[in-house]
């Protein structure tokens with residue numbers, strides 16, 4: 001038989017690289033970069049081959065699983081048919097809802113949901129049918145501050161500007177490590193070469209990060225910053241712009257409000273005042289600000305490191321504002337908005353979906369119809385304190401692993417174990433889904449069709465690409481959209497019969513309609529056109545589009561809205577405390593941050609042997625000065641403890657860490673029993689989120705403050721040999 005070629009976009013991370021897959025009737029022979037993809041131009045990273053590994057993985061679930069608990073408490077899993085699974089799951093959900101109300105059922109959606117068009121388009125219908133308000137997702141351990149700032153400034157939470165790095169002369173990266181992550185809220189395949197191209201045309205890249213990262217090593221300058229203090233650096237940059245008369249609004253001058261309020265609000269944050277707290281010298285802050293303001297084309301870009309902090313929304317607000325004040329918003333080479341063929345923003349103004357209701361126990365405000373995942377465990381564990389209060393009794397999880405990915409995962413692990421009922425839509429039995437009563441596994445990866453709804457919309461170039469399945473889904477498997485549609489149909493109608501009743505709707509039609517009637521309709525874009533162009537279609541560089549694209553009620557940008565000005569009071573109090581207690585930030589008290597590695601993907605590719613083989617990556621990186629003070633040698637086992645928990649792992653002594661700061665990767669901790677991930681179990685590592693603190697949140701968006709958690713580190717004594 002001849003080798004067949006299948007072209008598709010990789011959906012593992014945000015870079016959406018084109019793949020050229022050779023296979024023999026479904027047996028993958030090779031996975032390489034698609035050289036004819038106009039966007040990724042042949043680039044792939046080492047994770048791409050994991051698509052084959054997941055496809056072939058004997059641990060991957062392929063049939064619905066039902067947990068069976070024996071009289072002696074022993075747990076086993078039975079494979080059952082889909083009809084039985086849908087019927088039993090929805091009967092239980094309906095019964096719990098009838099007894100305790102819809103909010104007794106919680107929902108958690110994980111990261112791969114946004115990399116999966118079937119889930120993205122069909123899970124919402126099922127969630128709506130649940131009628132619950134207790135909805136959580138990985139967004140509140142990731143990018144909620146980005147959405148909050150975009151909503152306040154531009155009128156829609158999904159109007160997220162991206163750095164136009166192909167045309168910039170100065171790229172300042174604060175709290176992002178795109179050389180390891182391949183970029184985020186910035187779909188840019190082959191960041192390494194794009195970064196090199198900036199330097200080749202005489203431009204500069206500057207990184208601000210408590211760790212000298214893989215990106216910092218390729219940059220023209222790197223400045224260490226104390227974790228969680230970025231807000232003060234950014235306030236000082238704004239102060240310098242006003243004080244040194246560097247504000248240049250350019251084309252947008254006539255639509256910007258609030259400059260005076262902003263000037264007053266930042267006036268006392270001089271570089272000299274914030275230098276001690278941030279760890280960045282006043283002169284450096286001034287020069288950075290001048291260079292940024294005076295560069296013709298510059299982009300100030302912030303990502304996970306500035307988002308997952310107590311002042312995440314203030315950080316993202318200030319980053320947008322600094323780009324606006326310097327004329328770098330919506331200009332080539334600056335921070336720009338994409339023009340996607342499938343527009344997730346839509347044309348309607350999104351009403352203020354904030355604080356319409358609050359979480360039951362801690363009273364955290366809702367944002368975008370979700371509650372902060374940091375409070376999920378307490379919503380399960382805290383009994384009703386008044387009549388009418390309803391704890392969460394049942395959970396539905398989809399594409400997620402919150403036991404490893406959310407703060408105080410140990411507590412959530414305990415909470416999930418106490419639920420009356422849980423169902424997970426997932427391809428693996430992992431640290432979270434092991435708690436489920438039923439696991440419903442969809443076809444995935446190479447078996448599915450894919451259109452990247454999210455990441456074309458966050459891309460640094462407008463392109464469009466459709467992927468058909470490489471192989472038909474195996475007999476007896478369902479696509480994720482079918483699972484959600486069936487769950488909805490069974491839930492809505494107790495008598496539903498999948499042989500005679502209405503059938504799931506293939507979301508391909510929705511995609512096709514959006515492409516046909518979207519902004520590229522004159523170019524005859526459709527699923528068929530994209531099928532005829534299997535490498536994708538180039539739709540050109542980003543275009544300036546303000547004020548037209550604004551969705552604020554006033555059609556203007558207010559750079560100093562009330563929520564931010566109010567939250568600045570909290571930042572001021574914190575500043576005064578930090579300024580008075582800078583000495584506390586030295587050992588024994590250290591500050592823990594997280595890191596990503598090119599060969600990890602959150603918690604879920606550790607079952608691919610070729611990605612985990614080699615030296616153990618789950619180490620505690622620590623500066624030699626701190627290590628010496630704590631008598632810790634390179635490679636030695638250390639104990640890391642926080643308010644929340646403790647873990648033990650090997651120390652890696654390195655000058656890449658800022659003194660006073662330690663770093664661990666996230667997504668490890670496969671040492672819990674009952675999972676079906678043999679390779680991952682053998683490379684278990686420990687979970688950083690057994691240390692992060694669920695009580696620390698960004699007050700505005702409810703995002704978890706995962707970075708900069710106070711920890712103590714001590715050497716673990718080697719037991720004496722008797």
Ligand SMILES: Nc1nc2c(c(=O)[nH]1)N[C@H]1C(S)=C(S)[C@@H](COP(=O)(O)OP(=O)(O)OC[C@H]3O[C@@H](n4cnc5c(=O)[nH]c(N)nc54)[C@H](O)[C@@H]3O)O[C@H]1N2
Nearest residue numbers: 110111142399400401402405425426444594602603604666
């Ligand atoms: N301390 C710390 N914690 C962090 C972070 C950090 O930087 N530091 N980062 C945070 C961020 S940015 C994120 S996004 C979260 C991620 O947190 P989560 O989304 O909770 O976790 P993942 O590890 O991405 O879990 C993905 C799950 O999806 C399943 N899956 C994969 N493909 C499919 C599919 O096609 N269909 C279905 N149904 N399931 C599938 C996998 O089996 C796996 O169980 O972690 C967060 N946690």
Ligand SMILES: Nc1nc2c(c(=O)[nH]1)N[C@H]1C(S)=C(S)[C@@H](COP(=O)(O)OP(=O)(O)OC[C@H]3O[C@@H](n4cnc5c(=O)[nH]c(N)nc54)[C@H](O)[C@@H]3O)O[C@H]1N2
Nearest residue numbers: 175176177181184227228303304305596597598600601602
């Ligand atoms: N290989 C790989 N790629 C991935 C993922 C993965 O797990 N592995 N995950 C994907 C996901 S879900 C996401 S959201 C993206 C994230 O993409 P990035 O945001 O690029 O991810 P990180 O590598 O976590 O970068 C965050 C950086 O912030 C720094 N940092 C931590 N605390 C602070 C702070 O207080 N201030 C400042 N200035 N910096 C700080 C960290 O040292 C780190 O270098 O990556 C995606 N791509």
Ligand code: SF4
Nearest residue numbers: 010013016017045048
């Ligand atoms: S960079 Fe991301 S999209 Fe590209 S091959 Fe690697 S995992 Fe896939």
Ligand SMILES: [Mo]
Nearest residue numbers: 111138142143
């Ligand atoms: Mo993420």
